[in-house]
Amino acid sequence: MPAILVSGAANGLGAAFVEAYRRQPNTTVLAIDREAITSNHDNVRSWAVDVTDEASIDAFVEDINQLAIDLVIQSAGIRGLVPHLEDQKRGDVDACETLEAMDFATMNRTYQINAAGTFLLLRAILPNLHKAQDPKVVIMSSRMGSLANNFPGNRSAGSAYAYRASKAALNAIIRSFVVDVPEVNFVVCHPGRVETKLVKWKEEGAISAEESVEGLLPLIARWGKEDSGEFYDRFGETIPW
Template identity: 65%
Template sequence: MKTVLISGAANGLGAAFVEAYRSQDNTTVIAIDKTPLHTDHDNVQSFTVDVASEHSIDEFVHEIKGRPVDIMIHSAGIRGLVPHMEDQYPDKVPACETMQVMDLATLTRAFHINSVGTFQLFRALLPNLKKASSPKVIVMSSRMGSIGNNELPNKDAGSAYAYRASKAAMNTIVRSFAVDVPEVSFVLCHPGRVETKLVRSKEFGAISAEKSVHGLLPLIEKWGKDDSGRFYDRFGEVIQW
């Protein structure tokens, strides 16, 4: 029996991963999210967990103490848009994350959830991961966290200060886990521009979460020790740091 733990499981990529893995034979899914998740599937267990709260994480880890986790899919995170700007311009994502409008509260919240929350959650779950025979952690990162990609003539370069910086920090944290915990494979992945609830509108060119997950599943199955600490796109191509 394989156990797959999925964070950010209530919507978007997380929900699509839950649906995909719960349909597999001999698989148990542990679904966690800040929003309570209700399921009728016998092989899905849900827990309310706030990755920004060390206490919430500790309570959850106590609940699953001693249980091996074979695969962890980490998709919990936020975009880091300035709230009052998003209220004014719900259909204009770029306007909500520029240098001119960015504020300390938005930056701090993005780092707390995307970067610090990732560190807290992974560190707390190491005992469960180490109980599995070939554990792997697959992290939903973003090409926007690539420093090398954030330059001209890339038309999407610049701005997005909270999201870019917090994802770049998260990438560095995951790379350190790959070095310090060689028993576990840690792989970073850009799932594509996916239609999720991270923003209120559908961004141009966004694909469905189901399409992204469908393409990622065979890659996740293939990725292992040789891929630990590496950063890929949804087609398995390497992304520069």
Template identity: 60%
Template sequence: MPIILITGAASGLGAAFLQAYAKDQTNTIIAIDRNEVEISNPRVQFHAVDIRSQESINTLASQLEDQPIDLAIHSAGVRGLVEAIHEQKPDDVAAAETIAAMDLETLMRAFHINAAGTFMLLRALLPNLRMSRDVKVVVMSSRMGSIGNNEHPKRAAGSAYAYRASKAAMNDIVRSFAADVPEVTFGLCHPGRVETNLVRSKEEGAISAEESINDMLPLIAKWSRKDSGKFYDRFGETIEW
């Protein structure tokens, strides 16, 4: 019976992954989110975890002691918007992440959650991951974390300082895990521009979380050790670093 851990399970991509994997009655799911969630499915264990807190992560690790994990989907993260500006202009996401708008607090929060939080969580889960064979860790990244893409002539580039930089740092952290822990497959995936609670309004061209994961699920199923440390979009195309 596969055991699947999903972070950010209360909303957005995490909730969509939870719903999809819960349909298979052979799966046992460990759902993680900062916010409390009531789940009636007996095959789903919920743990309230704040990935900004080492203490909270340590508590999770102690609760999961001797529990193997076959697949980990890490989707928890933040966009890195200057909150005061985003509140004033909820329909103008770009205004809250420009070079003029960005501040230290927003930058540090994005790095803390997206980069440091990812490192602390994955490191804490290594004993559980190593208990399983053919184990995979799939981290939701973003094309905006690609440095090469940030000068792409056909796509909008620049701005989004906290999000781009924290996702780029997270990408490199996951690459290092792939190098240091070769017995585990670590994958990075850009899910597309998805309608989630990271912003207060629906961005132009955003797709539903369900549409995004329907594209990703077959890719995740077929990824293997040869894909470890690589960066793909939801269609399986390689994204430049």
């Protein structure tokens, strides 16, 4: 029975992945979030895990003991908007992450959750991944973490300092995992602009988490060793780093 770990499982992409995978036969879903989710399904187990707290991660790893984890969907993360501006500038994402608006606290918190937290979680569960026959880790990153995509003249470039920096750092961390842990397949993915609680309102052009996940499931199923270290969008197209 394959075991699939989903982080950020309480809402957005994480919740959609939990729902999709729990429907697959003979599958156990391990759902983690800062607050444990409630599920009525026998094949869903949940834990409250703070990815920025090593003690919280260690307690989770101790609880799952020697369980083999076949697939990890790492979707825990935040958008990196300056908190007080989210209320003042409601509906205007750009105004909440400009050069002038960005502050150290937002930069630091976004990095801790999106990048350092991912590192801590993945390092802690490596023994569980090594117990699986063909372990795979799929990271929900963002095209905004691509340095190659952030250039003058690109209408979607610039600004978003906390989010871009944290996702670029996340991408770099995963590439190091690819080098240091070749027994595990690591794939970085841009799931699209998805309507989640990362932003307190729906962004223009955002798709539902369910639509994103529906398209990603067959891609995740087929990604293998030859895809480890690659960066794809939700259609399976390569994104430059």
